[in-house]
Amino acid sequence: MNPTFSPLLPADSGAHIGIAGAGLLGQLLAWQLSMKGFQVSLFDAASASSPNSAAHTAAGMLAPISEAAVAGPEVYTMGLYGLKRWQTWLGQLGPQASQCFHRQGSLLVAHPQDECELQQFLADTRCLNNEPDCAINSLNQAQLQQLEPDLSQQFRSGLLLEPEGHLDNREILEYLRQVLQSNKVAYHEQTPVEVAPYTLKAINTAQQWRFDLVIDCRGAGARHSNRGLRGVRGETLHLQTTEVHFIRPVRLMHPRYQLYVVPKPDHRFVIGATQIESEDTSPISVQSSLELSSAVYTLAPAFAEARILEAGVNLRPAFSDNLPQCFSRPGLLTANGLFRHGYLLAPAFVDHLLAQISQSAPSPFASYLPTHHHYDEPVYE
Numbered sequence: 001m002n003p004t005f006s007p008l009l010p011a012d013s014g015a016h017i018g019i020a021g022a023g024l025l026g027q028l029l030a031w032q033l034s035m036k037g038f039q040v041s042l043f044d045a046a047s048a049s050s051p052n053s054a055a056h057t058a059a060g061m062l063a064p065i066s067e068a069a070v071a072g073p074e075v076y077t078m079g080l081y082g083l084k085r086w087q088t089w090l091g092q093l094g095p096q097a098s099q100c101f102h103r104q105g106s107l108l109v110a111h112p113q114d115e116c117e118l119q120q121f122l123a124d125t126r127c128l129n130n131e132p133d134c135a136i137n138s139l140n141q142a143q144l145q146q147l148e149p150d151l152s153q154q155f156r157s158g159l160l161l162e163p164e165g166h167l168d169n170r171e172i173l174e175y176l177r178q179v180l181q182s183n184k185v186a187y188h189e190q191t192p193v194e195v196a197p198y199t200l201k202a203i204n205t206a207q208q209w210r211f212d213l214v215i216d217c218r219g220a221g222a223r224h225s226n227r228g229l230r231g232v233r234g235e236t237l238h239l240q241t242t243e244v245h246f247i248r249p250v251r252l253m254h255p256r257y258q259l260y261v262v263p264k265p266d267h268r269f270v271i272g273a274t275q276i277e278s279e280d281t282s283p284i285s286v287q288s289s290l291e292l293s294s295a296v297y298t299l300a301p302a303f304a305e306a307r308i309l310e311a312g313v314n315l316r317p318a319f320s321d322n323l324p325q326c327f328s329r330p331g332l333l334t335a336n337g338l339f340r341h342g343y344l345l346a347p348a349f350v351d352h353l354l355a356q357i358s359q360s361a362p363s364p365f366a367s368y369l370p371t372h373h374h375y376d377e378p379v380y381e
């Protein structure tokens with residue numbers, strides 16, 4: 001970590017920044033940097049109308065308690081910050097975007113024979129007991145039914161994780177794209193690039209662009225050139241039905257898997273997600289689709305008549321500790337590793353990166369998100 005903090009570019013310098021990858025991080029950084037007066041060019045391998053980012057596949061849950069249970073209390077702290085920041089950001093994106101933020105908590109339920117999973121969850125989150133706002137409420141069957149009347153009555157107990165929420169993430173990505181257009185961000189779609197300090201090079205045409213700073217936000221797309229980065233396969237189903245009216249994410253705790261249902265606009269639901277240590281991006285397997293469908297049917301039998309609109313597969317970008325990391329050298333900032341909590345941690349990570357790029361004060365998350373400098377950064381092959 002660099003003890004003497006120095007920003008990469010002075011604020012309002014009008015410097016030109018090239019960003020590789022227009023997924024979650026790339027779009028958010030492009031938006032924030034364009035608002036600060038930087039000239040920004042954004043490159044993505046996919047077309048804007050048919051995105052291929054983990055951000056597009058994701059369920060958009062903001063689940064600081066659930067994620068901290070597997071990742072530790074720093075994820076909780078950054079996650080709470082994320083919940084507040086998303087609300088502010090969406091307000092800045094406009095009144096319609098504000099409607100994409102939902103905070104009614106999330107529910108955890110288990111089959112009667114698996115109720116020990118709920119006890120285990122409480123044990124796994126004991127480290128959060130003294131954390132601010134960490135409200136976990138035990139519910140009986142009647143309380144579960146009151147919160148989600150369409151939930152199967154077989155569930156006798158559950159947990160309400162009060163601080164949690166979710167986003168209509170695909171809609172937000174679309175609003176971001178619109179604001180980037182108004183902010184005159186140059187968007188190069190269908191342009192896969194190679195990344196080097198000060199330079200982006202189109203893989204297909206060998207065209208090159210020079211910048212004052214390049215930011216590498218290629219997510220799992222950077223795994224072949226970014227040592228230590230891996231992709232973790234995740235599969236989802238997108239369903240549509242008017243028969244189920246869940247208003248909050250519901251997770252089924254099971255000894256072999258944890259699956260969730262997240263409500264989306266237009267009577268849609270995202271059912272997710274598998275987590276497989278594989279970089280295979282081929283279509284969803286029969287086993288995964290059976291597990292996802294049977295879990296959702298167990299949660300609410302009315303899902304039986306839902307229509308399957310889509311089966312999504314993508315890779316979560318992750319380092320070995322499953323936490324985001326940035327690497328800085330002159331002309332190049334690499335930001336990656338948001339793993340399965342990208343939406344939750346993006347606000348803390350983006351603000352941390354902005355502090356490095358343009359501000360004069362260090363980031364409030366410097367102790368959680370160390371910046372590696374050129375002497376210990378990943379090697380670009």
Ligand SMILES: Cc1cc2nc3c(=O)[nH]c(=O)nc-3n(C[C@H](O)[C@H](O)[C@H](O)COP(=O)(O)OP(=O)(O)OC[C@H]3O[C@@H](n4cnc5c(N)ncnc54)[C@H](O)[C@@H]3O)c2cc1C
Pocket residue numbers: 020021022023024025026043044045046051052053054055056057058059060061062191192193194217218219220221222233234235236272273313314315316317335336337338339340341342343344345
């Ligand atoms: C199934 C699934 C469910 C998830 N659910 C949640 C959730 O509920 N809550 C949550 O907080 N997080 C969730 N996530 C995690 C979240 O989606 C990721 O952490 C986040 O999207 C990572 O952001 P990113 O910008 O680093 O990568 P991405 O969003 O994947 O964006 C990377 C972009 O780089 C582009 N790219 C790649 N290579 C190149 C190249 N050579 N040149 C140009 N462009 C390139 C890609 O096309 C893509 O658009 C989920 C992820 C998955 C897969």
